[in-house]
Amino acid sequence: MGEVKKLKTRGEIEAKYKWNVEKMYLTDEVWEEDFKKLQQIAPRLGEYKGKLNEAKTLLEYLNNYVEVLSLFEDLAVYAHLRGDEDTANSKYQIMKDKISTYGAEFSAITSFFIPEVLKMKENQIKKLIDQEGGLKLYELFLEQIMEKKPHVLSEEEEKILASVSDCLSAPGNIFGMLTNADMTFPVIRDEEGNEVELTEGNYSVFIRSKDRRVRKEAFEALFGTYEKFKNTVATTYTASHKNFIFKAKTRKYNSALESSLKPDKIPVEVYHNVVDTINKNLTSLHRYVDIKKRLLGLEEIHMYDLYVSVIDAPEFNVEYEDGVILCEKALEPLGTEYLDIFREGIEEGWIDVYENKGKRGGAYSSGSYNSMPYVLLNYNNQVNDVSTLAHEMGHSIHSYYARKNQPYIYADYVLFCAEVASTTNECLLMDYLIKSEKDKARRLFLINQQLEGIRTTVFRQTMFAEFELLTHEKMEKGESLSSEELCKIYHDLNEKYFGKSMVVDKGIDMEWSRIPHFYRDFYVYQYVTGFAAANSFSQIILNGTEEDVEKYKGFLKAGGSDYPINILKNAGVDMTTPKPLEDTIRRFDELLDMLEKELAQ
Template sequence: MEGSKKLLKRSEIPDTAKWDVNKIFASDDKWEEAFKVAKEEAKKLSEYQGKLKEANMLLEFLKLDEKISRDVEKIMMYAFLKSDEDTKNTTYQGIKGRVNSYVAELQGSTAFFVPEILSFEDDFVEKVIKENKELELYRFYLERIMSKKPHILTKEKEELLASASELFDAPHSIYSIFANADLKFPKIKNEENEEMQLTEAMYSQFIKSKDRNVRENAFRSLFKTYGEFRNTIATSLVSSIKTWNFNAKIRSYSNAIESALAPNNIPVSVYDNTIEAINKNLPLLHRYVKLKKKMLKLDEIHMYDLYVPVIDTPKEHIEFKEAVTIANEALKPLGDEYLSIFNSGIENSWIDIYPNEGKRSGAYSWGCYDTMPYVLLNYTYELNDVSTFVHEMGHSIHSYYSRKSQPYIYSDYVIFCAEVASTTNEILLINHLIHKEKDKTKKLYLINSQLEQIRATVFRQVMFAEFEKITHETLEKGDSLTADDLCSIWHNLNVKYFGPDMVVDEEIDMEWARIPHFYSDFYVYQYATGYAAASSFAKMILEEKEGALEKYKGFLKSGGSNYPIEILKEAGVDMTTAKPIEDTMDTFRQLLDMIEEI
């Protein structure tokens, strides 16, 4: 489809550029029938409460729960995809709302399952498998549940904590409402000297402005506003950290990091080693800052200069058909089988390609065990759209392999692994584009894009992770944390990470106040580990290391059949060592060398 400046109606988009949701249900009537049947079937689940100690009853419950879950996932997929096609369509908004309400109800009807399993003796899993060999399939699933047992409290205490869950969530809820609804920023002038309302969304544009006055004014105005509420926001964040520390303590974990990492059996050493490895390589980030200062021709580089592009984005119009060709060339190292799946996905209507009136913004990959993967794009013919395309297809093919290779119970992969396949695709794409590009300006742009990706995804997220570690440990020791303390910690981290060439403006001291991820305990480090794992996979595949491709495909096929650290290790990426981070740092070093040579 040739590019058009006009936003088309859904009906004006050719069917060949749309995903085929009717492969899930042929019509709304068929969807209604399936929804009705699933709701009726689900009523049987509660009949198993109090009976799960008996092997045959446990197996019956697990099979019924799987059947209903698979049916409801299809029902949910249809409703959500139809709704996202055109968010103005009230019919599909309505059925999406109905499904949301029902899923919450369904979760409530099976809430007895985990507590009941945890009430059994330690050798329960071995006993029921001995009684019924079919339960061997569920061994890892049941053992993961039983691993929580040392951290489960009495029934009365668990009920008390559950009843207080809204209180524990209060710091995040208060911060979210304050930051998104109540916090108001001043107006500033844009490049045309027009007065514009500063918002978080607009800030991301202003901070990249070629006009240094615009980005400096945006920077100072944004953080000055946060600073006016420094004590309120500090109290909110500290309360959140204290909540995580409290929960870790009462559940008999050594600390909050262990508590956050335990569900996926990730050693705390992985977290600590990631921070240590990045700290060891900070001279590379200092070198990048110095290089950026030189390329921007600045006497001093300030924090508000960090996001301005050193090279303007090439103005290219890339038809989707050309994007497919580029993707095939870039992903060629992944082999014929991978490319065959990739191209059959395009041919078989996995992808909803172009924007239309009312369509949900952004991009995602989604699907369930009994559907094909679905990819939502809003393709606007730019180079970034090509990157988004290969990224989302990375997710989809990861899901495709996992669902084809694993039983339902192990078909989903956890967050720790979720971004690895998509990022591997992105790395292969940018590597391909850099090495084939002959135009000096375009090549510089591509190299700098990858440098920025590593700076933002690895260095920046590890700095966030280090901040979390310091703040939690400070409170664990019984020391206090004021707004001044948080600002001081953040300032010192910025000085350490960005090095001697960076002028660390005092306004940046408040940046911790605008990071919502700090209310999701010890989450951000996974961005860095995911990129590092992808970097290792890409490096081994491009260097054609013996067995590298087959091991990578083994990773794609593993789903959630083991703990993420073990799945990656089996595929040749050991996240308990510094090597994945070192592989990423080697790439960063090579890119710096390349940009200095041009």
């Protein structure tokens, strides 16, 4: 019997595979000194209350605020990075709690700032900027605050709204408790006939099973359980809508959709454009369903057949160093400067590569304005791990460029832009891997991987976005939505999106009830816009000129120095038009052509 392979402890991982967090704080004692400093200087910001109508004082406050916030960010990032290295290390969990708790105190100290600025008139702010040249730096920052003015209530009304915030978030909390803690699923039989309790976690494994009986059982067991709670979940879902609509009306927005998009100056037409453009191109998804049905050899294709792969996964064993080389080759079209930054990240200790005992799972990009942009991985020698490396380095190099080229106040990019650079890197990597892979089985697998990525990220999330739009609009008109009505809306959408070849099983009618993102109103469409923008950028980078690449790097350098639609447009992708989405559909069709051609040979 072979020896059980044990997970390494943190100390057993080679230093070259660990991030260089010491670059932030050489010792924990230095961190503690900075924490004491924060406690000393942060309260001084409160002394500016009631004095911000003088140009010199306003500038002084803003400069001090940036200094304190930057220090807070350094402390918070270091604590969470150290805490994620080994979640069982209580010392770093205490440090995380310390800085998190102080974060609430810091927010309270500075809570006077925005209300005080909003009491001023627009011409008063402009006058202050004219009087004090240093305020020019903060002009956009102050403009973005002033744009909230029509939607900010009186001080007393804001207090009332704040006092009921816990109540207003109750539907999402109840949904979370019901689905994560109280709801249990039946026992099903796996491929070997063993009885296994179904969970939300293992459902994703069973629904991909090659054994059709297993995936059907899992599908029916999962959605059959949700159906038993359909009235409760319909109540939490509609209550969440009511709360969001109430807040939108209270803040004097024209609609719930506008209240979600306007703060980032995203026109509501962008949302409608996503839904309309995908609806006009659903024949591509219908073709996908027909091809999948044929390749699986099915007389009827059901909803529980959607996630099983038509291509068997070949063996991949890509060592980390080889994964780095693959990323470098794929990212070559971005030019020498970009590659030099990528290599700097590898060599200077941006990345924490391998899993160790107690290390947080998953992957992310982090860092503060003053630090290197850190990357957490749990690299396991699979092709998906190479893709994750490219993705997270996309985030980190975006942050690197933004922090090098923007002052602190504009270095962060908003959610609408956040996934674009990372997904652009993924698109470039997949394009390179598909073109350079000589093994037919692996090439087919890679083509299918990207097809599935577009199906789930673009088509599926658009269907979610359309469902959200329909249900919000109905409730804004005063219509009440029962569980039966919600199920009918969702069923009809599935029929429209997947076409006549798909048997839309009754179970799928309940899928809306298990989507936690629906409790973050009008959030999911950004997966679609992010992917579409990234696909467009990858095609521009591969087929364009050096000038096009420089414009893309301009997007990376921009951070949050303008509104997201403008930043993307300046770099060559206009999300107010259908083109980026149409380009994505074109890529989907190309991949379907590749798949059929490969299989025909």
